[in-house]
Every structure is written in C-alpha cells, then in structure tokens.
Amino acid sequence: MTKPPTRIQQRNRAAILSAGLDVFSQYGFRGTTLDQIADTAGLSKPNLLYYFASKEAIHAALLERLLETWLDPLKALDGAGDPIAEIMGYAQRKLAMSRDYPRESRLFANEILQGAPHIRDILHTDLKTLVDEKAQLIQAWSDAGKIAAIDPHHLIFSIWALTQHYADFDVQVRAVLSGEDAYAGAETFLTHMLGRTLAIAPAT
Amino acid sequence: MTKPPTRIQQRNRAAILSAGLDVFSQYGFRGTTLDQIADTAGLSKPNLLYYFASKEAIHAALLERLLETWLDPLKALDGAGDPIAEIMGYAQRKLAMSRDYPRESRLFANEILQGAPHIRDILHTDLKTLVDEKAQLIQAWSDAGKIAAIDPHHLIFSIWALTQHYADFDVQVRAVLSGEDAYAGAETFLTHMLGRTLAIAPAT
DNA sequence: CTTGCATTTGACCAAGTGGTCAAAACAACG
C-alpha cells in the first residue's frame, strides 16, 4: 500500500542523507543541528522535517545504511581461500572503504567515541558473532601453521585501526604529509606490514 | 603579582578540568554543554564560570594540557639508541598512554574528527616538524640497513593508529572481547607485528 | 482550467543554551 517515492522524494531524501552524513560525521549526533543539515541540503528546516520525522530519524537512517555495508569486507573473508591472501585482501578492501567512504568511517568513529548509544546492541550481537567466527577461522589457520601464531582478535583490530585511521584522522595525516596522497603509500606500507606479520617464521 | 591559587581554587579547577575531559572527550566541543560539565564537577553553572571564563576556555585549557604531553613519547625517540628497540619502545609508550589516559586520547580524536579547528596550526607546524624530523631519523636507519625498508611516515601513522585505537574504540573492543582485558594481548600482538615489520629481510 | 495531492514555507513554541549579575554565604584574620 506504500506508494513508490516520486523523483522529488528520492532527490530530497538523498540530499538530506548526504547533508546529514556531512554534518553528523564531523560533529557527532549532539553537536549537529537540524539547521546545519537543512542548510547543507539546501532545504528549509520544516521541509527537511517533512521527509524525516526527526533528527534521530535521519541519524538512524544513516547508521542503518552504514551497517549494511560496513561489515561486508570482513564477511567476505573466506576460509577456503589462501590464508595470507585472504587477510591481505580484507585489509585492502577496508583501506579502499576508508578512501572511498571517509564520511561513513567518521560517522562510525563518532558513534563509537560517544559510547555507541545507538548501536550498542549490534556491537554485542551481530558484530561480536561475526568477529568471533572469523577469529576462529584465523586461529585455525594459525594452528595449522599456515600463518604466524598471532591473536586473531588483535589482528582484526589492527586492520580496523590501520585502515580507518586514514579516514578518521585525515586532517592530521594531511597536515603531516602536506598534500601528497596518503593512500598509495598506505597500501604499500600495509602490504609490507601485514605480509611480515602473517608470514610463518623461517626455520632457525 | 598573580596570587597563588588557594586550595579551593586548585580543587575546583581540577574538578572542572576532569569533568570537562569526561564530557568533551565523549561528545566533542559542540556536543558538550556547560550544565553537563557543571553537574559532573558537582558545581553550579555560575560557579563553574567563576573559575573559567567560558566553555571555550575550559576546552582550550584541556587541549593545551594535552598537547604538552601528547608528543612526548615521540620526542623521546632517540637516534643514538638501537633502532628496533627505540621504535618498539615508542610504540609501547604510546600504548601505555592509551591505557592510562584514554579520555585524553578521545579528546584528541574528537578534535581531529571535527577538523581540528582549535589545533590546526599546531598540526601544521609543531607536529609536522617533529614528525618530519623523526621520519628522517627512521629513514636513515632504513637506508643504513638497520631496519627494513619502509616509509617512515606511514610507520609512525601505524603506531598512532594501532595504539590509539584501543582508547578511542574502547567500547567496540570491549564488546568484541566481552570483558577480557585488551591491553595485555595488544602489547604482545603489537610487539610481534612491529618486530616483524622492522626486521631486516633475511638474505635469500 | 480545475481538482486533488505533494511539496514548501513563515510564524510560532517550549525547552535548552552560553553567559551575566547582584546579592548572599563563607572564610580568614586582626
């Protein structure tokens, strides 16, 4: 019975979500105002509220859309593939996400920094389940001597940290590198670092 | 000619800074209210403003105090020491800072996420100078074959990312590890990862 | 062109915001 959205609806909802992503990812939920989002989207505030019931609703829509894809790279980690190639591939997919969706990364970072009030449950259920499952897989690889003996949870954390850093701390990275593109160097470095970390120890 | 602070002044200023650190580090500058800080500090709002002229003033005092020590671990990186031990020592000092001062780490993260409006200049001057200097040192070690050939800037970024992650994403780390202390495992993992990353390649 | 619906807006509101101020309460000291 719900009618298909008109072209105007599609355009405006998209504009609001993009504007909301801009502002929420920079200032966090509480630091963001509806006026800011409305200005960025090029709409009046009442008009904005014609498309989304509340500030919460915009934020929730953004988080929901984010979570749909945020964990995809990890889900794709395949137990049947070559262990080292699989893990390095995962890291590369995550780095690409930081490069291509930095606002989404910062939205997530803000949510976590503020104590994850809107996604706490998901962290403890979906996320934990997924991570534990993949950690078990990595542990098996490790036990089988196919990769170095490392703690799989901390390996996953390290991949998150190393890749998201380039999106979340973009301002700092740019300040230090003064202009030069970070991602090329990051990929080379990450490949080296992970390759070394995962390699099975040479016999002594 | 400025009078020494009384005991009450010391206590209240300290309480305000601690409360401000709590709130700013969680919600960022714009997401923080004076009422929140006053409540957390156990003072009335006018009383709070008797000690600090404005919300900005509290935030500025916190950032200033933070910056005094934030870069110390990197400054201590010593060109005369053993290269690998120096770098691993740096990483360990940074990890200890995440463990012992997580609120400060999150305050910094929030500031960067919001585009570093209050410390932009420092990033481009003091920080960049320091990092470039230490990067040059690491490059020299690399050129001399004392550590693996890696990009020193990205090495430094990786140490920042790996260590600060445990403070900034604490909620997520705890959700995944469900209770178990993260830092012991983190140190073991970090030592392995950096050791492998820096080791000179075995002759083939 | 008109009818009916989708869209947009100006005016408005109650609550929250950063901040002020004069007066009150307190502390210290002769």
Place this chain on the structure above:
DNA sequence: CGTTGTTTTGACCACTTGGTCAAATGCAAG
C-alpha cells in the same frame, strides 16, 4: 566580634534548538 576578600548562588537574559502547524505553492491528470 567585625571587616575584607573569596566563593557560591538564584534569577535572569538573549539566542539557539528541535519540532509544530496552518496556510501557501507547485504540479499532474482529467
């Protein structure tokens, strides 16, 4: 005790904030 300086507070203010609403506008189909 009284005096003097420090600390604390209640009342208040202008402005911002999230959100409402009725009226106005746009627009597509008959």
